[in-house]
Amino acid sequence: MDEVREVLQTGVANIGESYAQEAVSKFERIGAGPVWHFIGHLQTNKAKEVVRMADVIHSVDSLRLAEEISKRAQALGKTQRVLLEVNVSGEESKWGMSPDALRGDAARIVALPALSVEGLMMMAPLVEDPEEVRPAFASTRVLADQLVSDGVLPGSPLLSMGMTNDFEVAIEEGASMVRVGTAIFGPRQTAWK
Numbered sequence: 703m704d705e706v707r708e709v710l711q712t713g714v715a716n717i718g719e720s721y722a723q724e725a726v727s728k729f730e731r732i733g734a735g736p737v738w739h740f741i742g743h744l745q746t747n748k749a750k751e752v753v754r755m756a757d758v759i760h761s762v763d764s765l766r767l768a769e770e771i772s773k774r775a776q777a778l779g780k781t782q783r784v785l786l787e788v789n790v791s792g793e794e795s796k797w798g799m800s801p802d803a804l805r806g807d808a809a810r811i812v813a814l815p816a817l818s819v820e821g822l823m824m825m826a827p828l829v830e831d832p833e834e835v836r837p838a839f840a841s842t843r844v845l846a847d848q849l850v851s852d853g854v855l856p857g858s859p860l861l862s863m864g865m866t867n868d869f870e871v872a873i874e875e876g877a878s879m880v881r882v883g884t885a886i887f888g889p890r891q892t893a894w895k
Contacts, residue, residue, distance in 0.1 A: 822860075839871060
């Protein structure tokens with residue numbers, strides 16, 4: 703916790719967390735000063751707690767979860783900023799909607815009350831050479847562009863992609879948010895500047 707406060711004192715304005723319990727605990731101790739991003743897999747039974755504390759939820763991976771977040775945000779009188787998580791690599795170990803499922807459900811998710819769908823998030827395969835994941839980043843950008851053309855996503859959508867080991871390639875392919883917490887804190891914590 704002291705590490706997070708120390709990083710905030712350097713001017714970092716955005717903090718990300720992957721685990722609901724840890725996110726809520728940190729939020730309760732630090733408060734609403736930074737912009738809080740929830741980037742981990744979110745189960746519907748944890749949505750109430752995460753909606754209460756998160757400014758942006760990056761990991762909306764189903765229509766069912768979006769409906770639950772919408773319901774919880776409405777109850778709080780809040781418009782919840784969200785990103786739709788896509789699994790462009792098709793890896794079974796990754797969460798996220800397939801590109802086809804995302805295209806099929808995106809318009810219904812965007813129409814839900816109390817949600818502001820602002821872009822896409824993806825988790826690239828973990829590989830040693832970041833160039834190996836360039837196609838996954840490029841595919842996510844192309845998908846976002848298609849959803850903008852279809853009127854589903856806003857112009858200039860947010861693209862949350864890239865982590866400590868591959869963020870440079872992600873930025874080259876259009877990332878507007880990268881997750882570099884491992885470089886700052888070590889495993890299991892994330893911060894953006």
